[in-house]
Amino acid sequence: MSTPVKESTGLRMGRPFGIPVYVSPTWLIVAAFITVSFQPRFADMLPGYGESATYLVALAFAVLLYVSVLLHELAHCVVAKHYGLPVRRITLYMLGGVSEIEREPETAGREFNVAFAGPLLSLGLAGIGALVEAYVVPPGGLAQVLMWQLWLSNLIVGVFNLLPGLPLDGGRMLRAAVWKVKRDSGTGTMAAAWVGRGVAVAVVVVPLLMNLMAGQEPAIGSMLWTVVLASFIWLGASQSLRVARVRARLPQLRARVLARRAIPVTAEVPLSEGLRRAHEAGAGAMVVVDHDGHPVGIVNEAAVNATPEQRRPWVNVGALSRTLEPALVLGADLEGESLLDAMRGSPAPEYLLVERGGEIYGVLATADVNRVFSGV
Numbered sequence: 001m002s003t004p005v006k007e008s009t010g011l012r013m014g015r016p017f018g019i020p021v022y023v024s025p026t027w028l029i030v031a032a033f034i035t036v037s038f039q040p041r042f043a044d045m046l047p048g049y050g051e052s053a054t055y056l057v058a059l060a061f062a063v064l065l066y067v068s069v070l071l072h073e074l075a076h077c078v079v080a081k082h083y084g085l086p087v088r089r090i091t092l093y094m095l096g097g098v099s100e101i102e103r104e105p106e107t108a109g110r111e112f113n114v115a116f117a118g119p120l121l122s123l124g125l126a127g128i129g130a131l132v133e134a135y136v137v138p139p140g141g142l143a144q145v146l147m148w149q150l151w152l153s154n155l156i157v158g159v160f161n162l163l164p165g166l167p168l169d170g171g172r173m174l175r176a177a178v179w180k181v182k183r184d185s186g187t188g189t190m191a192a193a194w195v196g197r198g199v200a201v202a203v204v205v206v207p208l209l210m211n212l213m214a215g216q217e218p219a220i221g222s223m224l225w226t227v228v229l230a231s232f233i234w235l236g237a238s239q240s241l242r243v244a245r246v247r248a249r250l251p252q253l254r255a256r257v258l259a260r261r262a263i264p265v266t267a268e269v270p271l272s273e274g275l276r277r278a279h280e281a282g283a284g285a286m287v288v289v290d291h292d293g294h295p296v297g298i299v300n301e302a303a304v305n306a307t308p309e310q311r312r313p314w315v316n317v318g319a320l321s322r323t324l325e326p327a328l329v330l331g332a333d334l335e336g337e338s339l340l341d342a343m344r345g346s347p348a349p350e351y352l353l354v355e356r357g358g359e360i361y362g363v364l365a366t367a368d369v370n371r372v373f374s375g376v
Contacts, residue, residue, distance in 0.1 A: 010022035010023045010024035010025065010027075010091060010092070010093070011023050011025075016074060017074065017077065017078055017081070019074070019077050019081075019087050019089060019090055020088075020089040020090070021070065021089070021090045021091075021092070022089060022090070022091045022092070023066075023091075023092045023093075024091060024092065024093035024094065026093050026094035027066060027092055027093060027094060029094055030062070030094050030095075031059065031062040031063070031066075033225075034058065034061065034062040034065065035055060035058040035059045035061075035062050036058075037058075038058040038061055038062075039051075039054050039055050039057075039058040041058075042054045042057045042058050042061070042145065045145050045148075046142065046145060049142075057142070057145060057146075057149075060146065060149065061149045061153065064146075064149050064150055064153045065153040065156070065157070066092055066097075067153075068122060068125070068150075068153040068154045068156075068157045069092060069096050069097040069157055070090065070092060070097060071121060071122070071125065071154075072097065072118040072119070072121060072122045072157050072158070072161070073090045073092075073097040073098070073099045073118065074090070075117040075118045075120070075121040075122075076099045076101070076114055076115070076117050076118045076169075077090065077099050077101070078117070079113055079114045079117040080099070080101045080105075080114050083105060083110050083113075083114070085101050085102070085103050085104075085105065085114075086101070086102040086103060087099065087100070087101050087102070088100040088101070088102055095228070095229065095232045096157075101114070104185075108176045108177070108179040108180040108185070108188070109176070109180070111172060111175065111176040111179065111185075112172075112173050112176035112177070112180075114172075115169045115170075115172035115173045115176065116169065116173055118158075118161060118169050119157075119158045119159075119161050119162050119169050119170070120158075121158075122154045122155070122157045122158030122161070123154070123155070123158040123159075125150070125151070125154040126151045126152070126154035126155035126158060127151070128151070129147055129148075129150040129151025129152075129154065130151045132147055132151075133147040133148055133151060163199050163203075163233075164192070164195055164199065165192060165193070165195040165196025165197070165198065165199035165200070165233060165237060166189070166192045166193045166195075166196040166236060166237050166240040167196065167233070167236030167237065167239070167240060168196070168199070168233065168236075171192040171193070171195065171196050171199075171237070171240075172192070174188075174191065174192040174195060175188035175189055175191070175192035176188065178191045178192065185247075186244050186247055186248055189240055189241075189243065189244040189247075190241065190244050192240070193237045193238070193240040193241040193244065194237070194241070195237075196233055196234075196236065196237030196240065197233075197234055197237045197238070199233055199237075200230040200231070200233040200234035200237065201230070201234075203226055203229055203230040203233065204223075204226050204227055204230045207222070207223075207226055208223070246373055249372055249373055250336040250337060250340075251335075251336065252372050253335060253336050253339055253340065253369065253372055254334075254335045254336075254339075255330060255331070255332050255333065255334045255335065255339055255353055255364055256332050256333070256353075256361070258364055258365075258368045258369060258372070259332065259353050259361060259362035259363065259364050260283070260284035260285040260362050260363045260364070260365060260368070261281070261282060261283040261284060261285070261362055262283055262284075262285040262286060262287045262352075262360065262362050262363040263277055263278050263281050263283045263285075263286055263287070264286075264287050264288075264289040264293065264295070264360070265277065265286050265287070265288060265289070265299075265317050266288070266289060266290070266291065266318075267288050267296075267297070267316060267317060267318025267321070268316050268318065269316065269317050270312065270313050270314070270315065270316060270317070271304065271307060271312040271313075271315045271316065271317055271320065272312040272313040273313075274286050274299070274317045275304070275312065284363070284365075285298070285299070285301070285350065285362065285363035285365070286298075286299040286317060286321075287299070287352060287360060287363065288317060288318055288321045288324075295324055295329075295352055295360060296323065296324050297318070297321035297322055297323050297324050298321055298322055298324060298328065298350045298351075298352055298363060299317050299320050299321045300320055300321065300322055300349060300350065301349065301350065301365065301367075302349060303320040304320055307320065322348065322349075322350070324352060325346070327345060327346030328346060328348055328350075328351050328352060329351070329352045329354055330342050330343075330351045330352070330353055330354075330364065331353070331354065331355075331356070332353040332354060332355055332361040332362070333356070339369075343366065343369065347366075348366065349365065349366050349367070350363050350364065350365050350366070351363065351364045351366075352364075
């Protein structure tokens with residue numbers, strides 16, 4: 001699964017293909033669960049081994065399962081790098097793995113290829129492992145059990161990720177298909193995210209119905225695991241829906257349209273006088289300039305609002321301004337994703353907008369940008 005994640009706090013394990021790999025401590029929880037759950041199975045398959053040995057074999061299966069996840073994620077990343085997409089890292093955590101690819105593919109075809117690479121590798125390894133177990137490894141021994149572990153773990157990873165809903169790879173493949181047909185990536189995301197919510201419900205309901213139809217009591221451990229997986233899929237699909245809704249509003253994000261008219265004031269002007277001038281000019285912001293008229297700061301709206309009215313004649317606007325760093329000066333022509341990227345590069349409550357020749361156009365308040373996305 002290839003999706004952005006927060007900063008990793010896990011243990012760094014290496015850099016295959018130049019990609020940092022981290023393992024989250026939450027992996028230990030699942031490793032213990034898998035070990036305890038599968039030990040009885042391995043005890044039946046290896047009757048000549050003691051309990052301690054079969055627990056070790058079950059732990060080996062848990063490790064192999066996550067090695068399969070790592071190989072799966074590496075396949076995504078190698079194809080992404082082939083297309084020139086920057087890959088930040090891979091993180092293995094409680095519910096599997098994520099590849100942090102910093103930019104989405106430019107076309108539906110590339111999106112499909114990056115998404116399909118993981119399941120394709122997993123299913124290929126599963127097929128090779130099954131053939132080796134059937135025709136190469138002697139039956140009835142530890143080697144057969146280990147090979148069975150290898151192909152089964154890859155089969156589980158491959159089939160699970162082919163489920164057709166975001167945030168799974170099958171969902172990204174569905175997104176790419178709808179994107180190709182509708183020629184709109186947002187429509188593809190919405191469709192795959194809603195299917196992902198349906199998949200989340202099915203992950204819980206289908207096993208429950210099968211148990212009830214067979215007259216069996218559902219195992220508590222299995223049900224708990226399916227609920228955890230379903231929650232992961234539901235939350236991922238919901239996040240994708242929010243992202244799609246945000247991107248649908250990007251055409252409304254134009255710096256010129258959102259800009260506030262600004263008046264120039266020198267730093268020693270009292271706040272009350274600056275506010276009076278702004279009110280007379282119908283301006284919503286103040287830019288601090290030096291005595292040559294060059295902008296040197298932006299008066300912070302939150303600081304102004306926090307200043308009691310009776311103190312405003314005694315407080316200079318310079319004391320409530322932020323120094324105008326180069327990253328806080330944006331082009332007035334910025335729109336959409338480009339505008340968001342510029343703001344993400346240097347988060348601030350206000351930015352100075354300038355024309356191409358350097359003339360002041362106005363002030364862009366982050367609060368006004370946030371209002372475009374309110375309710376998403």
